[in-house]
Amino acid sequence: MRRSIQSGHGFMRAAAVLIAAAALAGASFRAAAEPGVTDKEIVIGMFAPMSGPLVAYGLDPARIAQTLYEEVNQKGGIHGRKIRVVTEDDKCQPNPLVAAVKKLVTVDNVFILHGGSCTAAVTAAQEFITREKVPLVMLAASGDSGVFPPTRYMFGSFMGTxxxxxxxxxxxxxxxxxxxxxxxxxxxxxxxxxxxxxxxxxxxxxxxxxxxxxxxxxxxxxxxxxxxxxxxxxxxxxxxxxxxxxxxxxxxxxxxxxxxxxxxxxxxxxxxxxxxxxxxxxxxxxxxxxxxxxGPNDLGDEALHQKWINLYKSKYTDREPGGFMIVGVPPAQAIIAALEKAGPNLTRERFVEAMESLELNSELMPGPIKFAPGRRDATRHENxxxxxxxxxxxxxxxxxxxxxxxxx
CATH class of the missing domain: 3.40.50.2300 (Response regulator)
Incomplete structure (x- = not known):
């Protein structure tokens, strides 16, 4: 009888070990299944007008945003993960933008989207973004139609609607x-x-x-x-x-x-x-x-303006940045803050929740960058x-x- 009880206890211990191993395996599978996230990196899909007549609305903001991501990487990343950016040219037109978004999500398997300088073009992708449940943080687009009425996965208007x-x-x-x-x-x-x-x-x-x-x-x-x-x-x-x-x-x-x-x-x-x-x-x-x-505080503050110009020029020397360069800073700051806030167990839904509870003070903005469950416009303060x-x-x-x- 004593041997039988001991055998039973041994079986239970073995079963417990198997259950724990299965749970860990399941957790690892779920983590691996989250698009654009590994133990070592977070993939962000960026899109903007990178060529054509509206290039100043996209190229410079996209470049300064990537510079901020690279600074994060140089400091060790976010919860041990480095940010990798995949970029597409949307030409500020609806059809190219939707094509770029679909490629970034379905082919490049990005974790989140960061892009869009023209509101009408961005809103053309809203149905796809909502269906795929992939968060989008707009780059320079600030029009009302991108954030009113608010939808769960789209955040924007960092320069004010x-x-x-x-x-x-x-x-x-x-x-x-x-x-x-x-x-x-x-x-x-x-x-x-x-x-x-x-x-x-x-x-x-x-x-x-x-x-x-x-x-x-x-x-x-x-x-x-x-x-x-x-x-x-x-x-x-x-x-x-x-x-x-x-x-x-x-x-x-x-x-x-x-x-x-x-x-x-x-x-x-x-x-x-x-x-x-x-x-x-x-x-x-x-x-x-x-x-x-x-929107931003740099106009009329030469020291602040020059700080960001110098950061841009420290990496890019092929062109003089235009006035819209500064627009790329606050959304990148918000993404970095939300990724930190979402914690090491990163998922798209946790990122959305982190953005919804964000209240970020930036030296560039006259008021806080702030979202809520029923609010997707980043700022309501203007200079x-x-x-x-x-x-x-x-x-x-x-x-x-x-x-x-x-x-x-």
Whole structure:
């Protein structure tokens, strides 16, 4: 009997060892099955316009992001894993972008996606990203349609959505310019609709009256009539939500029609590089009373700006980085912070949860980089700068969108 009991105990011990080994094997299998993650590396799929007319919106931000990843690797990686980046050229067009995303996910088996500089192109991949449950952290894209309504796997708008820029400038007009009557010129598309709804809501909140609204097409070549209508309305300030080419026309007519006594405010989307914008406008009178919304803190802070320029040039010497280079820094910082926060047992779902609970302070941003389960826009705080055609001066204070407007 004693031998039988001992044999039973031996069998149980052996069974326990087998069960434990099976559990460990299962755990190892699950870890190995997580795409883009091994004991030694994390694979990130990056896509951006790396060639063509919009290359400045993608190449420089992508390069500075990769530089930050390489700095992490030099310090030992994240929980012992080095970051490896696989890059694709999306040309800022929907079809090439979707093709790039599908290749990165299904062929290269990346862990997460980091990319996209043009919102319309990024949103074309939203269905695939949602179906495959692969997290995407946008590179430079900041349009409303990428983050409203929020979806689980897409994070972006690190430079501020149209709502953030429109609300920030409206608040600036009310609090700093002491404007009571606001004139508005925006596009007749989704960008314009969202901007206008936010401006109206913010103006009401600050006790301002929107006295004139002009809607213009994207391909407009003459803004004479809308600018004359704005002048006739006699606003205390003008808020422009145009893309770069129409913004040049707007400011040219603003100067030509002798409107420079009235402050004009432009959203960041219309002036990606202030020096180039000034050259295209070609009229000093246009910059006597001109303000821009601006996401990062580098504009007007030469030491901070030069710090990042120098980091870029320490690795890349083939080109002078454009104004959009800095846009690539905050999303890379957020990814690095979320990977750290997700811990060593890394999965896509843990990464999403880490991003959702992220509240990251960066020297480059006027407010925290912050997400939540029902929020996918990274920042709601904006700087405002005065631009005289040569010099940029950051205005005191930070201006923000409170998350409530006529878009809901």
């Amino acid at each position: 149209q709502r953030a820029h429109a609300a920030g400038l409206t608040e600036f007009a009310a609090k700093t310019l002491k404007a009571k009557r606001l004139g508005v010129i925006v596009h007749d598309d989704e960008y314009g609709n969202s901007s206008l709804a936010t401006i109206r809501s913010a103006a009401e909140r600050f006790g301002m009256e929107v006295v004139a609204v002009e809607r213009i097409p994207l391909n407009i070549s003459d803004v004479t009539a809308p600018m004359l209508n704005l002048r006739a309305a006699k606003p205390d300030a003008i808020l422009s939500g145009g893309y770069p080419a129409p913004s040049v026309l707007i400011v040219q007519k603003y100067a030509e029609f002798g409107m420079s006594a009235t402050p004009i405010m432009l959203m960041m989307q219309g002036v990606p590089t202030p020096s180039v914008f000034a050259k295209n406008v070609g009229n000093e009178a246009a910059f006597r009373n001109l303000y821009l919304s601006w 405002v700068v005065k631009f005289d055609g040569v010099k940029v001066t950051r205005m005191p204070g930070v201006y923000s969108w409170n998350g409530m407007d006529g878009n809901k």
